[in-house]
Amino acid sequence: MMKNTLQAFAIGLLFGCGLLLSGMANPAKVQGFLDLAGDWDPSLALVMAGAIAVAMPLFRVAEARSRAQRPSWSGAVISLPGKHGLTRSLILGSVLFGIGWGLAGICPGPALVLLGALQWQGLLFVLAMLTGMVLYRPLARWLH
Template sequence: MYACGAFLAGLVFGVGLLVSGMVNPAKVLGFLDLAGPWDPSLALVMAGAVAVGAVAFAFAGRRAATLLGAPLSLPKAGRIDGRLVLGSLAFGVGWGLAGFCPGPALVALGAAKVKALAFVAAMLAGMLIFEVAERARANGSDARQTGSSA
């Protein structure tokens, strides 16, 4: 049931990305190119999405569970730190180089674009590098804690 809901949400999300033009890297780069022949369309994608999202999240935030009784897993307010900003900056550089962010790249993959496959494979490799680095960091701090308590 929850998998069905998630599939439907992914499908609708993907259709929204297609309709909006976000799946087309040339259009995304036209939006990011302020000094060129600027195409402001994608600002309206965000405006449309946030207009609906703000209502939905305000409604969800007042509930203890979802409509089907699942627990709400909303992120807690975290710190604004170097990880957040540097990570987001690195993401923005990649976005500006290719014109792809994660969702549109997966949709373009579904449209059988071979170049999207190259991007998605590299993106997954990048995410895996993060996982390996995080595990190494966790093991390192475990070892330090064990060392200090011994």
């Protein structure tokens, strides 16, 4: 248990440092990337391309290990989401995520980094995110 906790901490710390170094935790830089009609900053596209280049082969390894019912390298069970088509919920969630990311210049990972750095934007975003999580089920029932 302690080994998994230390692994999770080390991976989270590495991820947070990567977000800081890449500028992804800087809302102004993110909004500059999203401002295609203005003074566009393409640097975050390189960050995303690098992340995809690292993640794709590792997801393939995880898929193969999952199909073979082998545990992850840490010994934990691999549980990957299924591949399903586009649904109304997926599209609506993606649109809401994109609008929030565009308005705030923050998404959940960088929000936690900002919160850890005691930045008010991180606190505000995390409170809004938690509110959305609490309201999701009642709203989903009401909409269906």
